[in-house]
Amino acid sequence: MEVEQRQAVRFLFLKLHPEWRRLPAELQIKHKAEFARTVREFRARLLLRTYSLMGTRGDSDLLFWQAAPSIETLQAFETAVFSTRLGSYLETTASYLSMTKRSVYDFPDDPETGQRLSIKPADCKYLFVYPFIKTREWYRLPQETRQDMMAEHVRIGRQYTGVRVNTTYSFGLDDQEFVVTFESESPDDFLDLVMELRGSAASAYTERDTPVFTCIQMSIWDALDSLGGSRANKGRASEHGAGDRFIEVGTLDEVPEGTSKRVYLDADAVALFNVSGTVYAVNDRCPHGRASLSEGSIDPNTCVLTCPWHEGTFALADGRRLSGPPRVGVEAFDVRVVDDRILVRRRGQEPQIGRETMSVTDASPENG
Secondary structure, eight states: OOOOOOOEEEEEEEEEOGGGGGSOHHHHHHHHHHHHHHHHTTTTTSEEEEEEOTTTOSSOOEEEEEEESSHHHHHHHHHHHHTSTGGGGEEEEEEEEEEOOOOSSOOTTOTTTTTOSSOOOOOOSEEEEEEEEEOHHHHHSOHHHHHHHHHHHHHHHHTOTTEEEEEEEOTTTSSSSEEEEEEESOHHHHHHHHHHHTTSGGGGGEEEOOOOEEEEEOOHHHHHHTTOSSOTHHHHHTTSSGGGSOEEEEEGGGSOTTOEEEEEETTEEEEEEEETTEEEEEESBOTTTOOBGGGSEEETTTTEEEOTTTOOEEETTTOOEEESSOSSOOOBEEEEEETTEEEEEEOOSSOOTTOOOOBGGGOOGGGO
8 A cells, every 4th residue: 555645734823022022123133033044944844934924913923834744843943943032032822733635535627636745835925724623413424425515615616716725634633623724816815715615515514713814925034024123134134145055955866867856945846857967946836827847847858847737848957938828937046966965046136048057977065
């Protein structure tokens, strides 16, 4: 029997104590810089998205949405966060632990619905999160009856094409049964969807679906600045160009020649490709339909990447759009390979057209 490679998923909501805002400006800047560096150190170890709740709730200010191969990684992240000086002014207001799992319901029209074993967030501005519990009567219904109700539920959801749902499972791991998240560019669409779902047959078997958290996606710097106090611009400068540093995202053993792998750099998913011994990196999200480009195909002779959904093509070397539905290219990253470690950094603002990535055979410790 094949073992499913699930992910542990965590939603960590934090509240800032108001005493912090009364600290001297110089301390606030140092606290933010230290906190941001600590968070960024985990960017290659787990999926990590940062959200602000300032202005949307009174009991939470920050959300860290995390997905990792193990619960221990999530634990290490929280320990690191609370070991910072800013962490001493933060308290946990809500925490939801869950895992990815295949759905027990079938949706033949969309085989991916409910079948995702890895979290693949969209790049939407808003995230809506809530814990969810079904009544015990729901589980006593015949499977066929529940299947019909869930099919209706999904049909309603598909009418709202701008809203994307992720459902993870908490049975035995936490107090809720599920954690449900919706990603959208528009709160209006989400509000209308929830109102319509209230009339579905399955909704009658909901025991609890609150509290609901409305979250706005931001970089870690912008999320910290949303807390108030002195802005962190000076803290960013003190990192000596941290955004230009190479970050380890994997090893060559994890991306053998002719394969690809999805990794993370900050909040961005990055697709790695090993083509004839040269490692390339581009943004994993297709700009057209948000497909995962790490699942696309590569022509090793031309280094052309084809999107798995609508067959748009891109040049791996610089991310240029070559053909198909996409109107723009994808972001390409600089890559180095040092001692079998794959290092990636975001490219500068200067044009990068034609710039080559580093071949495995060209890598050396001096290039690190």
